[in-house]
Structures are given as structure tokens and as C-alpha cells.
Amino acid sequence: MTMPDSDRSISLEGAYNFRDIGGQATTAGRRMKKGLFFRSDNLARLSDQDLEKISSLHLRTIIDLRTPNEQKAKRDRIPGNQAIRAVSIPIYPTLEDPSRLKSLFWLISGKYRRVDFEQFAKELYLRIAFDHASQVGSLITLVSDKENLPVLIHCNGGKDRTGFMAALLQSLTGVSHNDIMHDYLLTNQRMAPYVSRFIRRSRWMNLFGFSPERMRPVLEARTEYLEEAFRSILERHESVEHYLSEACGVAPETLSRIRDLLLD
Template sequence: MFINENDKGEMAMRIFEKESLYEFDGLYNFRDIGGYKTLNGRTMKTGILFRSDELSRLSQKDLEKINLLNIKSICDLRTLHEQKSKPSRIKTEQGIKLINVSIQDKSQEFTHLEFFRFLVSKASTIDFRKIMKDMYYNMAFVSHVQINKVITLLSEQNNVPALIHCTSGKDRTGFISAVIQLFVGVPYQTVLNDYLLSNDLIAPRMKKVERFIRWMSLFQVSPDRIKPMLEVRHEYLDEIYNEIKGKYGSIEDYLCQACDVEQRNLQNLKYLLLE
């Protein structure tokens, strides 16, 4: 993928800023999705929407840092199985509203025993790239009710600043973050570059996941075959973005027509996110 020198400079500066501001003991993929210029010259505000991986490993120091961000609500995109297996360390009694909006990820619904049986029985035929593309299609064109809930939640002033997260913070969270950035007018290439940042941030954690999957498959599945599941790829976002544009013309029309988000909520969201 081609990234021009200006984009590289902007991305490098934002990575530096984020690492200096948002270093956590128990999170790999926490960042602010704002700070970018829009196509009409405005700026997406910082300090309003954050994205992250799951919150079960937070240290006491991490909890104190999150408190400093004044987060009022957390939108958990994980399935019920994921929520139970890795419960968040942030509780409602801490004064933060916790909202569960499960976007299904079939790969996260297996128990360890079921996953073991799946990998061993289908080791030679599993197409992880297809699994990921199917997941993105499901998010964009089946999960309309869930997207409506997320956008409506974030459009209410008393719910922001807010944090959106899933398990790794790369796919479900990456897709929702991209939709929001595109909706307010951040250029697609900038959104894509920000989406791809997850690969750098989650690489250490994904090496552990790779070892786990290889072990569960009794080493029948090679690292190269697993790779499509362990990273974000421009093709994943490109394909659904192009299909959304082909069907609806714009992200705003997609949110209105496909996801049935009310116009007043979209207007409120733009008001809250743009300066």
C-alpha cells in the first residue's frame, strides 16, 4: 500500500503523541480516534472517542489513567461469551456507564475444546482469510441494529467522552472507528492508515495468539495460514467501504438508510466530534 510522505509524517507524530499520553500496563491497542483534518478543513476533536482492546488486564495504575480521561461510557462490542471469559476491570460503581452491544465474531464463540476440535478436524481446509472477510461483511451488512445502537449512544452528550472496545481492538472496533471517522469527513486514506496502526500495536499479543492456535491445531496450521486472522489488512476495509459506497453513495446515507440512524443523532454526533 502506498502512503505519501505527508501521511507518514502525520501518522508518526500521532503515534508518538499517543504513546506518550496513553501508555498502559494491560492494554496494547488503546488510542484516540480524533485529531485528523476532514475533507472540508475542520478537525475531528481529540479527547472525545477512544478505542481499545479488552479491559480485563488493567493494572491499578491503568485504572487511574482511564479516570483522568473523564470517560463517561464504555461500549463493549464483544459477545457474551467473551465478556464472561474476560470480564472488564472497570465496574459500573466507578461511575462509568457500561453498554454491551455484541457484534458477533464466530471465532470468539468457541470454547477451547470446541476450537481444538474445529482446528484438528479442518486443519487442511480452513481459510482464515475468508473467515475474516465474512466477518467484515457481517459487520457492515448484517449488524445494522448494533451499529445503530453504537452511533445513537455516542450521539448523546452525556455519554461522551466514550471508549469503544472489543477483544483485540482491531476488527470490530476498527470497523466502527473507521465508520465514525469517515462519517465526519476524515479522508479515506487517513482512516485506512489509522486502521492499519493496529498491526504495530498488537503485534506482541498476536504472536502469543499465533502460538496458541498452532498448539491447538497440533501444529497442523502454519503461521502463514493463521496470519490473516491476526492482523488487519487494507483489503478488509477496502472491500466493505467500496460496497457501502456502491450501495448507498456515502457513509452518512449508509447510516441513515441501512442502519436506520435518525438524522438528529447524526447531526448531534457531528456537533460533538468536529471543531
């Protein structure tokens, strides 16, 4: 039986999407180990009390999937009382992220009104899977070394880049499709207050004939985004294992080692 969500969640003051991706039952009757793989949003706002909680996890590695600019804008706070290795594996999902209003010109010109945000989000996951296959391979190889565990994987919101990586690891170990999707969608519960606040604060966009509600597809985790990515993986490579070896350059023995490390 899969571990309850409450047993895998870690409540922090400065991060809303921090949790253990382990504790999941597999279709073969085994279970992903708890306490080895964690996921989160950015760590820039962690309180001192948060740092104490994270110290208790005895992390050895923190993998940051954000771009260099994202890292500079929101620098991680990491416990200073432990030798934690910080690794940057940047994934550049897009040149123009419509949820980040960097250009008023987009609104004035009406460009936002022409964006299909749901299609944008689906394509984002495909870019993560295929345009950044080498980064996926680097992450998988890194976490296959027990000396790097326990590990925390995070991006900015802990939703897309981190969500894809977590689902990939769960799929590799044999967690069921339904349980993978359930864990992926937990992000929406944690992000709901922040999404509502973002939309509320963005009402000024209505002045340019654009409702911020239209951006909700890129602010939420949705089943169809992850399913589209995995459907394409299976169409091109037949299995997650073949995708990791053929597209991402992960050696077969590395995949076996990860299963041994992750499964009880």
C-alpha cells in the first residue's frame, strides 16, 4: 500500500512544495524507499527553522534544475552545518515563459491574446524530455551513486521540471501510473494559494484586454501534460528504460543500480 501523503510531506515556512517522493508501492509488490529522494520548489525563502528541519534529512546532494538567471534571482539557502554538494543541472524550458511578465510589450501588442497556454504547457514537457535529454541523463547518473544520497531535486516552483524528474524516477522503479499522477498533482494543493494570489495581483492585465485567468494552464500541474510527455517517450522509445539509455545516454547497469538503491 502506498504511504499516505501526510507521511511524505514536510511542512516548511519558506517552501510550499517540499516532499518525499518515496513511500510509493510498485506494481511488483515492492516499495520505493522513503528518505532518499526529495523534491521541492526553490529554497530562497527558507527560515532558520526550515534549515533545521532539512538538516535532519541528512542530505548529501541538492540538484538545482533552474537556469543561472533564476538561481541568481532567488539564491538557495542551504544548511551550513553539513557537507551538502550543490549541483546545477539547468533546464531551459523556454525562451519566453508567459507566466513571467518580463515584457509589457507582450500585453500592449496583443501577443498574449494569441498564446494557447495549454498547448504551451504540453510543449514545455516535451522540451524537458527531449531537448534536455542530456541533462536528464546527468541527473539519473548522479542519483545512481549511493554516495550522493539522500538527494533533493528542485526548480523554481517544483512543478514542471521537478515534477517530470520525480515521475521519471517513480516510473523507473515500477510505481503505478495512477500513483505517479496522484503524486504529481499534489503540487496543485500546495500551490493553490500562490496561484490565486498571482491571478489576483495580475488583474491589471485586464486593462490590455487580457484576463490573467487564461494563464492558469501554465500555473498548474495537469494530468495531460505529463501524459503527453510519457506518451511521446513510449512512442519514440517503447519504454522509459529505452528512453533513458537511447536518448539520455544512461548505461543499463546504471538503471539497475538505481532500482537497487530505490527499492525495498
